Amino acid sequence: MPSSPAMLEVALAVRTLVALIFMTAAYGKVRHWAVFQGVIANYRLLPEVLVAPVAYLLPPVEALLGTALLLGLGSPWPEVAAASLLVLFAVAMGINIGRGRRHIDCGCFQSALKQSLSWKLVIRNVVLSLLLGVAALAGGLPGDLFMLVNGLLVGAVLFVILQSLTLLWSIVPAWRRDFHDASARDAHADDPAAQHARAGT
Secondary structure, eight states: OOOOOHHHHHHHHHHHHHHHHHHHHHHHHHTTTTHHHHHHHOOSSSOOHHHHHHHHHHHHHHHHHHHHHHHTTTTHHHHHHHHHHHHHHHHHHHHHHHHHOOSBBBBOSSSSSSSSHHHHHHHHHHHEEEHHHHHHOOSOHHHHOOOOOOOOHHHHHHHHHHHHHHHHHHHHHHHHHHHHHHHHHHHHHHHHHHHHHHHOO
């Protein structure tokens, strides 16, 4: 049964969103390949001998999947492959969160700041993979030019919103650490014992 035009538009928006995520992530990983290799090693899930090959292969795979999703090529296989990759990333993050290693960088490369592991990232990946499943079932591109442009624009806007939230999630923990450090310094400065020690010197 053919999908409705509205469903095709929604599917295009989802593909555009994920395509932009994959393409920007691939660009960030290529730019900072040495850092990315260290991020993969820090997950402690792969044998050391596989860390460098995976770090080399993952960015071009993400770029190819992003391009295929954006252009609607080969549907539904790019959606299935991208969803599988997102689930794989979610599992890797979940394992390390379960190990108590939330402090490590997720390796998402969606902003200039380090982004520590969190369940928000795991849930984000799962939701995106489910949306890709819906897009895969919907099929190809809308036949109407207006709906085609609208689907691309909606996906791009969603990408900007997600990037903004990602940046916020990266900045807030840093603000909290700075506030905590400043409070600790103020408390130490107001401590009578510390004041007495400074006076003694």
